[in-house]
Amino acid sequence: MKKFALLGACAALVMSAVSVAPVAYAADGAQPNAFTDCGIGGALFPDNGGLAAVSNIIWDLGTTGLSSALSSPEQCPGGKAKTAMLVGKTYAGLEADIATGEGKYLTAVADVMACSTASRSAMYAEVRNNFANEAAKPAFASKNTADKGEALYLIVEQAGVNAKCAAI
Amino acid sequence: VTGPCLFFRALPVFKSFLMTAAFLPGLALAPAAFAIERPGDAPGWRALVGFRGDARQSDVITPEFFLAPDGRVNPHAELEATRVAMALPVGARADAHAQCRFPARYLWLKRQGLVDGVADVTCPAFNDWRGDQRPTGASVIFASGDLSNPATFYGHMMLRLTTGSEGHDGTLLENIINNGAAFPPNENPLVYVSRGLTGQYKATYSRTSFYEHVHRYGEAAMRDIWEYKLNLTQDQTDLLTAHAFELQGVYNRYYFLRQNCAYRIADLVNAATGRDVIPPDKIWTMPGDVLDEMSEAQNDGVPLIRSVERMDSRKSRLRDKYLNLPGDERARVVAFLGAPKNGLAPAIDGLDPKGQVRVTETLLDYYSIATLEPEKASSEDKTIRQTLLVARMRQPAGKGDFQKPPTPLQPHEGQKSTLTMVTAGDNSVLGGNLQLRLRFAYNDFLSVTPGALPYSELSFGDLRFETDGNKVTIRQADIIRITTLNVSQTGLPGDGGPAWRLRLALEQERLDCDDCLTAVAEGNVGKSFWLNRSTLGYVLAGGRISGPEAEMGDLQGGVTGGLLFNAGRPWRLGAEAGAWQSLTGAARSHLTARIETRIAISRNLDLAASVASDSFAGKTTTEVRSGLAIYW
Numbered sequence: 001m002k003k004f005a006l007l008g009a010c011a012a013l014v015m016s017a018v019s020v021a022p023v024a025y026a027a028d029g030a031q032p033n034a035f036t037d038c039g040i041g042g043a044l045f046p047d048n049g050g051l052a053a054v055s056n057i058i059w060d061l062g063t064t065g066l067s068s069a070l071s072s073p074e075q076c077p078g079g080k081a082k083t084a085m086l087v088g089k090t091y092a093g094l095e096a097d098i099a100t101g102e103g104k105y106l107t108a109v110a111d112v113m114a115c116s117t118a119s120r121s122a123m124y125a126e127v128r129n130n131f132a133n134e135a136a137k138p139a140f141a142s143k144n145t146a147d148k149g150e151a152l153y154l155i156v157e158q159a160g161v162n163a164k165c166a167a168i
Numbered sequence: 169v170t171g172p173c174l175f176f177r178a179l180p181v182f183k184s185f186l187m188t189a190a191f192l193p194g195l196a197l198a199p200a201a202f203a204i205e206r207p208g209d210a211p212g213w214r215a216l217v218g219f220r221g222d223a224r225q226s227d228v229i230t231p232e233f234f235l236a237p238d239g240r241v242n243p244h245a246e247l248e249a250t251r252v253a254m255a256l257p258v259g260a261r262a263d264a265h266a267q268c269r270f271p272a273r274y275l276w277l278k279r280q281g282l283v284d285g286v287a288d289v290t291c292p293a294f295n296d297w298r299g300d301q302r303p304t305g306a307s308v309i310f311a312s313g314d315l316s317n318p319a320t321f322y323g324h325m326m327l328r329l330t331t332g333s334e335g336h337d338g339t340l341l342e343n344i345i346n347n348g349a350a351f352p353p354n355e356n357p358l359v360y361v362s363r364g365l366t367g368q369y370k371a372t373y374s375r376t377s378f379y380e381h382v383h384r385y386g387e388a389a390m391r392d393i394w395e396y397k398l399n400l401t402q403d404q405t406d407l408l409t410a411h412a413f414e415l416q417g418v419y420n421r422y423y424f425l426r427q428n429c430a431y432r433i434a435d436l437v438n439a440a441t442g443r444d445v446i447p448p449d450k451i452w453t454m455p456g457d458v459l460d461e462m463s464e465a466q467n468d469g470v471p472l473i474r475s476v477e478r479m480d481s482r483k484s485r486l487r488d489k490y491l492n493l494p495g496d497e498r499a500r501v502v503a504f505l506g507a508p509k510n511g512l513a514p515a516i517d518g519l520d521p522k523g524q525v526r527v528t529e530t531l532l533d534y535y536s537i538a539t540l541e542p543e544k545a546s547s548e549d550k551t552i553r554q555t556l557l558v559a560r561m562r563q564p565a566g567k568g569d570f571q572k573p574p575t576p577l578q579p580h581e582g583q584k585s586t587l588t589m590v591t592a593g594d595n596s597v598l599g600g601n602l603q604l605r606l607r608f609a610y611n612d613f614l615s616v617t618p619g620a621l622p623y624s625e626l627s628f629g630d631l632r633f634e635t636d637g638n639k640v641t642i643r644q645a646d647i648i649r650i651t652t653l654n655v656s657q658t659g660l661p662g663d664g665g666p667a668w669r670l671r672l673a674l675e676q677e678r679l680d681c682d683d684c685l686t687a688v689a690e691g692n693v694g695k696s697f698w699l700n701r702s703t704l705g706y707v708l709a710g711g712r713i714s715g716p717e718a719e720m721g722d723l724q725g726g727v728t729g730g731l732l733f734n735a736g737r738p739w740r741l742g743a744e745a746g747a748w749q750s751l752t753g754a755a756r757s758h759l760t761a762r763i764e765t766r767i768a769i770s771r772n773l774d775l776a777a778s779v780a781s782d783s784f785a786g787k788t789t790t791e792v793r794s795g796l797a798i799y800w
Contacts, residue, residue, distance in 0.1 A: 086341075086377075086379060089379065089380055089383060090340075090379050090380075090382075090383040090387070092383070092387045092388070092482075092536065092540075093382075093383050093386070093387045095557070096387075096482075096532075096533075096536065098561065099529075099532060099557055099560040099561055100529070100560070100565065100566070100567055100568070101564075101565025101566055102565065102566065102567060103567075104340055104382075105340065105379070105383075107339065107340070108339055108340040108341055108379055111339050111340075111341050112341055124565070125565070128561055128565060129561075131561065132558055132561035132562060135554060135557050135558050135561065136554075136558045140554055141547070141550040141551045141553070141554040142547065142550065144542065145542060
């Protein structure tokens with residue numbers, strides 16, 4: 001009898017397997033604190049509080065179970081914060097695009113910074129060149145993703161400024 | 169409805185009418201000409217306020233969603249209360265006005281001529297939520313299934329609001345609408361399962377940027393994403409956008425097997441188009457079934473689906489790149505992986521610039537996957553990846569010149585997820601019989617399911633009943649059977665992983681009996697390998713608990729070997745043999761073998777045939793079967 005009960009419990013476990021995408025547990029109506037979530041990334045990356053305090057961005061990287069309510073763009077208004085979120089959350093894909101010199105993540109970066117069509121090629125080339133220099137540093141391989149993301153963001157931001165992108 | 173009932177039902181309508189008359193004597197809010205006797209009965213209105221089909225109660229459980237006191241059970245009262253609220257003066261905060269809280273309702277009422285004379289209110293929150301660009305279309309997004317986690321077995325479904333013009337890819341900054349259960353962090357899995365199955369979670373819609381999901385699924389989870397672009401009119405897109413907004417933070421009850429993500433995304437499509445794309449003949453809702461339904465639906469005289477595109481995961485990109493490299497370059501990749509310390513130069517020297525890019529990009533993808541979890545990756549791999557990354561950035565910009573891979577089957581082009589198989593059999597001991605097999609979902613090795621993990625089977629509720637003309641018996645009832653072969657798709661080191669199987673079932677212990685039903689819990693691990701381009705082999709070793717009173721004893725150990733030939737194609741064949749030894753009580757062994765083939769007559773109809781053999785205590789039994797397999 002116990003075996004049947006065990007089988008039943010296991011079956012229930014597996015039959016529950018229709019996609020369950022968690023969203024914020026908002027039953028209590030609590031709203032994310034924009035300052036905390038955008039200004040103190042250390043709340044999300046406790047080992048990286050210095051970065052958060054300085055750069056005022058989220059370095060979620062999209063790999064944790066962080067709810068979308070906590071990471072929605074409206075919590076982090078402004079072109080720089082939006083760019084930082086994009087860079088941080090898509091670091092791996094963006095890095096691959098930069099290696100190639102084109103791609104959907106790179107396009108999204110130019111879009112979020114509101115770069116003109118004419119300025120994009122030069123902006124991409126600058127990012128690619130400067131990031132190649134950054135990646136060639138011996139310490140790069142051992143950096144954590146948050147640090148790599150910060151370095152990439154600063155390169156992207158500078159390229160956006162140089163390209164006179166409207167939202168950076 | 170007669171007498172007092174009708175009177176009480178009419179009360180809210182009467183109350184709304186009085187409120188209208190009191191607040192807005194000058195506005196033309198008299199009932200407009202309407203094809204349906206009461207506009208509250210209109211399917212479009214009912215969909216907007218959460219009444220599915222003929223339901224008497226809205227699916228929405230958030231009280232604030234309803235403006236009429238009995239709005240949850242009375243769509244007519246809700247409509248009247250909404251009409252009144254739409255015409256109220258704007259207060260200190262425009263976003264609190266009904267037009268701003270329920271922009272889809274307002275749009276719908278306006279199109280029906282039910283709020284004529286009411287001035288439009290500007291809604292900052294809605295405009296901000298929608299974004300700078302007005303959505304011009306929508307796509308249903310399907311993240312393919314993955315067996316790493318029970319919550320992802322059947323894939324996930326979302327809805328993308330697109331802003332690009334026809335033929336334009338749009339941008340990753342576009343909004344995507346997600347629906348998911350709300351549960352506390354660190355929920356105990358058993359609590360989570362029991363509450364999910366019994367509807368004790370609430371679910372809501374949320375919006376985020378498309379890039380988050382593309383990256384999460386494609387780069388981190390390495391699951392392919394399929395985009396089903398919908399053929400919507402601008403009016404329908406506007407309604408869909410507005411409805412998605414007014415449902416943010418509005419809760420429904422969540423049931424894992426039915427009212428799940430696929431169900432709620434289908435709800436949005438229904439609200440916009442009037443097309444119900446939830447399969448009517450099933451008690452569960454799976455993303456694959458909804459895609460199937462959508463692929464056959466029409467919208468205003470045109471197919472609901474305009475086109476389907478795949479967004480490759482990084483793993484798929486590596487596979488496609490590597491398998492489509494010219495032979496010499498493929499050999500160079502393999503040689504590099506064998507001796508990476510020699511550096512990149514030997515791998516690309518002598519190649520033209522395009523060849524150098526192809527080899528470098530393939531290797532970079534390989535090491536990017538190898539170092540996906542940096543804390544687990546070796547420092548050697550990280551350093552090699554760094555070298556490759558820098559090398560690629562020093563090469564000319566532009567996508568590598570790779571040969572285009574063959575177009576894969578799209579998820580809706582596979583067979584449907586429920587299987588009914590009728591076969592006639594001849595058993596060397598029991599004689600002739602008829603077998604009815606009903607597999608509720610989702611796939612097995614011989615079904616064609618491009619939206620599922622390749623070379624895997626995920627069957628729940630796989631029942632086989634037999635009759636010899638005198639009685640009906642259960643031959644086998646797999647409550648759940650999951651197998652993933654995790655085969656290396658490139659043959660490169662580190663690609664692929666362990667194969668495994670988990671099975672919980674009731675089954676006749678041997679082929680030669682129909683009164684030896686026993687319960688089985690089985691687990692196996694092993695390895696799969698390619699024998700040639702169309703034949704896959706696998707070996708599994710595992711344990712099995714059987715009972716009660718199984719002749720093989722409570723505990724057994726065994727080895728299973730199998731072959732899959734032409735998987736996913738019109739004619740496919742599978743063979744499997746197992747040798748099991750009892751580990752408790754008397755030493756007994758049980759040998760099994762089975763060969764099965766299915767040949768497609770049409771997409772959802774196969775000819776099926778099998779031969780099975782079973783040897784126990786020196787006695788061998790064989791059984792031959794043939795019949796039809798119908799997928800629905």
